[in-house]
Amino acid sequence: MSASAYQQLESVFTRLYRYQHLAAIAGWDQAAMMPPGGNDARGAAMAELSVLMHATLTDPQLNTWLASAGQEELDAAQQASLREMRRSWQHANLLPASLVEAKALAGSRCEHAWREQRKANDWQGFLQNFREVLRLSREEAQLLSDASGKGRYDALLDKYEPGMNSAEVERIFGDVKTWLPGLIRQVMDKQAGEQLLTAQGPFAVDSQRALGVEIMGLLGFDFDAGRLDVSVHPFCGGVAEDVRITTRYRDDDFMQSMMGIVHETGHARYEQRLPRELVHLPVGQARSMGIHESQSLSFEMQLGRSPAFLQLIAPLVKKHLGEQGAFDAANLARMYTRVRPGFIRVDADELTYPAHVILRYEIERALIEGDIEAEDIPALWDEKMTAYLGVDTRGNYRDGCLQDIHWTDGSFGYFPSYTLGAMYAAQYFATIRRSVPDLDARIAAGDLTPVMDWLDANIWSQASRWETAELVQRATGEALNPAHFRAHLQARYL
Amino acid sequence: MSASAYQQLESVFTRLYRYQHLAAIAGWDQAAMMPPGGNDARGAAMAELSVLMHATLTDPQLNTWLASAGQEELDAAQQASLREMRRSWQHANLLPASLVEAKALAGSRCEHAWREQRKANDWQGFLQNFREVLRLSREEAQLLSDASGKGRYDALLDKYEPGMNSAEVERIFGDVKTWLPGLIRQVMDKQAGEQLLTAQGPFAVDSQRALGVEIMGLLGFDFDAGRLDVSVHPFCGGVAEDVRITTRYRDDDFMQSMMGIVHETGHARYEQRLPRELVHLPVGQARSMGIHESQSLSFEMQLGRSPAFLQLIAPLVKKHLGEQGAFDAANLARMYTRVRPGFIRVDADELTYPAHVILRYEIERALIEGDIEAEDIPALWDEKMTAYLGVDTRGNYRDGCLQDIHWTDGSFGYFPSYTLGAMYAAQYFATIRRSVPDLDARIAAGDLTPVMDWLDANIWSQASRWETAELVQRATGEALNPAHFRAHLQARYL
Known part of the structure; x- marks a missing residue:
């Protein structure tokens, strides 16, 4: 007997949970243990893991399984589980990768400069980067709004x-x-x-x-x-x-x-x-x-x-x-x-x-x-x-x-x-x-x-x-x- | 211009290095920081990462790139690099997954029991598990020998x-x-x-x-x-x-x-x-x-x-x-x-x-x-x-x-x-x-x-x-x- 779509989803989300485990421990280590010299390599490793997790969650196969699982006979607990899987999936899939990337880049640039700008009380300098972050966040909001019907x-x-x-x-x-x-x-x-x-x-x-x-x-x-x-x-x-x-x-x-x-x-x-x-x-x-x-x-x-x-x-x-x-x-x-x-x-x-x-x-x-x-x-x-x-x-x-x-x-x-x-x-x-x-x-x-x-x-x-x-x-x-x-x-x- | 086979290999091995980073930090944490209750989840996360690394290294595409890269014009440093990539690849690819798995399983069982058997001076008990480890290691040696021409x-x-x-x-x-x-x-x-x-x-x-x-x-x-x-x-x-x-x-x-x-x-x-x-x-x-x-x-x-x-x-x-x-x-x-x-x-x-x-x-x-x-x-x-x-x-x-x-x-x-x-x-x-x-x-x-x-x-x-x-x-x-x-x-x- 082949696995049901719901079972397939469980195995993908279990895999994601294990990746998330590695991300969480690496993140904790970075904040609590890591010497400064490790930062670049850690950043690269964690970014690679993010790419992997995003790829796992945007695999087209998931969309098929989510649809099929909705037709399967599931008990109440499994239905709740499916609902939450669908929510995770939506968060990863509603936005085009180009926007996610552009926002990460703009956010990272703005946040990095902000550390010094805050000390220098430099609002005008902050604005230069922040306008782009705001623009992309509005674009994100619009896309999420279009897809969900929410404001x-x-x-x-x-x-x-x-x-x-x-x-x-x-x-x-x-x-x-x-x-x-x-x-x-x-x-x-x-x-x-x-x-x-x-x-x-x-x-x-x-x-x-x-x-x-x-x-x-x-x-x-x-x-x-x-x-x-x-x-x-x-x-x-x-x-x-x-x-x-x-x-x-x-x-x-x-x-x-x-x-x-x-x-x-x-x-x-x-x-x-x-x-x-x-x-x-x-x-x-x-x-x-x-x-x-x-x-x-x-x-x-x-x-x-x-x-x-x-x-x-x-x-x-x-x-x-x-x-x-x-x-x-x-x-x-x-x-x-x-x-x-x-x-x-x-x-x-x-x-x-x-x-x-x-x-x-x-x-x-x-x-x-x-x-x-x-x-x-x-x-x-x-x-x-x-x-x-x-x-x-x-x-x-x-x-x-x-x-x-x-x-x-x-x-x-x-x-x-x-x-x-x-x-x-x-x-x-x-x-x-x-x-x-x-x-x-x-x-x-x-x-x-x-x-x-x-x-x-x-x-x-x-x-x-x-x-x-x-x-x-x-x-x-x-x-x-x-x-x-x-x-x-x-x-x-x- | 598309990337050369050698460049493709570099990007795969860079990815592997980043996965290896996560494995190394998770392994260090397990030995030096982790409370005992985290052990099962950590084991599952690290095993998942091993599977991923093995899959990355046994992707058939690598074999093609390794062959093509050998035909490309490479300087001495790149040739040395290619030689070491090939060695990594061989270690992952020479053995059938079934043997790797059987050996990991037998080794883990033998090692686990050994902790108590050693304390109890129980050689006969150890032998029960060890015979299988030896059998699989001999099989491994034979396969590696056949492939490499070494003893x-x-x-x-x-x-x-x-x-x-x-x-x-x-x-x-x-x-x-x-x-x-x-x-x-x-x-x-x-x-x-x-x-x-x-x-x-x-x-x-x-x-x-x-x-x-x-x-x-x-x-x-x-x-x-x-x-x-x-x-x-x-x-x-x-x-x-x-x-x-x-x-x-x-x-x-x-x-x-x-x-x-x-x-x-x-x-x-x-x-x-x-x-x-x-x-x-x-x-x-x-x-x-x-x-x-x-x-x-x-x-x-x-x-x-x-x-x-x-x-x-x-x-x-x-x-x-x-x-x-x-x-x-x-x-x-x-x-x-x-x-x-x-x-x-x-x-x-x-x-x-x-x-x-x-x-x-x-x-x-x-x-x-x-x-x-x-x-x-x-x-x-x-x-x-x-x-x-x-x-x-x-x-x-x-x-x-x-x-x-x-x-x-x-x-x-x-x-x-x-x-x-x-x-x-x-x-x-x-x-x-x-x-x-x-x-x-x-x-x-x-x-x-x-x-x-x-x-x-x-x-x-x-x-x-x-x-x-x-x-x-x-x-x-x-x-x-x-x-x-x-x-x-x-x-x-x-």
Whole structure:
């Protein structure tokens, strides 16, 4: 008996998963281990692998099998699997290779020059390269839109957050804009009178690492199937069977490495708990960027910065970093919930972070839809920073519209994932709290099972079995509802 | 103008080099970084890559291009390149896939069971699996012999040491056998009266590592293009642009990690100094296993264990491991030249090591030629260990014929490389000493340039441009001549 079309597809996607394994390990190594001299050879090897993976996914035979498999008798799990295979296939096949190549080239050129241009505050120089990136991204959006029937920006959004659309984002972010600036002011007024002890360093890197490892253990990280290392930009990489998270240490600051580790551990546990028997197929892999971010933010924001969790780990902080008043639980909680509007997104606190994301979303959507041009960015940036955060960015491109890497290589549509993730996380915890009213007391006492069991059952084990909207509906009983996010912020900060 | 056949071949071998990069990094990671839970997924990913590389190298198109390129006008460098491409191609194409697969399977089964069988001293159990490995290796040897016109054992030898043949090995090892046992007895008598201070541990792992790193720097290791890490079995891996060496540390012994690092640094510098513009092609890669071993043994045996080098590094040993009499240069030299016949090859000293190799060569050659059967190994082993080293191994399979991994997976033909490497190294240094009479004084004073410049000019930069015999002839002015090895041992040990 010959293999069914569906079986043929499984074997191709299994092969792709193995190639992806090699790409993931080589990528992790490049960021965490590789000496600088290896960079060119590594770049060439990884590019060769990308070509191979793209060729595998654009083999015309796949199209035939996808069509035939649709006619075969498949159970519900296989149908979901086929749906996700088709999505992967579409991402690789909708765009002509010439556009993919041109965009990669323009993005790489723009990103490379941007590293220096940002330092030099050189917006005009950046524009020279960026216009081409924007032009090609608009072309990409148009082609994806033509093929999918979605709007242009929606077609890009769909790459990172399948099923999401800008009408929905507009509704959600529109709501946030009505209350966020006021809430920020209210919280800042409240915090103005707060006593806050500053922790006295230096904090030895080895001690910070040992603290991080102990916290990872507490959060259930499986060290038999993963590692903690160091890189310039922290990330969660590797493969589901062997998850590699990284952090960075500064000996004058422990806060960033500690909470960064909690954040990456959220990503890691999602990967480590994906259904092992399906993880070689798209349906067994993480749902989306937004859902991935919802895991890291469940860990960092919902759990990690909660007074209960900080009460639980305060003794560990003292054990590894030494006894001082700043490490008392109440003070740690104040440190980790301090609200201060600032220029830089990645340094932002929980409350001001969404303002950074909404600003970027609004600008990038207008760019892709053709409502504004690249030249219009700085004025809009200044206007929105003033309106949302009361921060004056005029003339400061470096800490303004030149701060992020995303637009340099044309990753339009990515930014919303961050705040959608924060909202999903708030909604999960509202759900958990409904059935576990004494959640904080249990967390403070070291019992994290209500959180972990819920995430495991509702998110991790579900992988990509359901579309995002259905996943969230099944998990929480309702569609994405930003009211939970607002209620969470009010409860924590007011 | 369309690409020439030779250019087509270059592009295929460049692609293979990039795949090989991924395999090397994944392999290094598996040995030095990977948590145990990642093993199955890693194994599957690496096997997939092997399949891909084999498919690339057995694409029928290659055969056509190899034939056409032979008709094209090529310069001498390109002709050498084509010769090495043809050799790679032959290794992949001479054997039917069914035999390769059967041998991999039988080898993997035998090797896996051997790990426990060795501990249990279970020769009979080992035989059950080993007979099949031997049968398939004989089949391989026969096919390679039919295709190449070489003898059966020679055909296997050629996999590891191209151009070498057993008549030559026989001549060389036959000579060694006439004087080695006597020399060993003489040296042991001499050393019986020597005073030797034992170093007092513990030796902190961090300190051993710092010592190793400083010695690597002294030996010219380029840390911009490589790393030092830890693995159970030390090795030199990675790629020429990014060489990864490993060692292992014991806190009650510094000798092994220190000299192990010197050894692997020899392999590493060869790789780091291969001609960078050719390293993506077979002609730009290391010549053979024997020549590779001649680099590690130039570093470890010729240089590393010499009184001059130990005089140079004695202050570093004291700096990192603390002041004690055992670290005086003269005592270090006695420690690193102590001769004691023993059971285990990998623990053997410089003088008894060749006896271990000759024994294995004689047995494996007879096995492949069909002169003996697997059952005959233990009796022969006992007989030869008594004759060459005066060691009684009867009934002790664990520390006898079950000690090595090489035969478990059918790597017959590999063992001679070790001692050929030692002989090449002795011949190199005899050559260097002829033009640098004060070599030892210069080494002791920290000037390693006479050694490094000679190796760079004569070996490293030559890569696979010449066949091994011609490489050695050009470098030293004569064919491989074991008299240099004997003279070296006599000079050092008598």
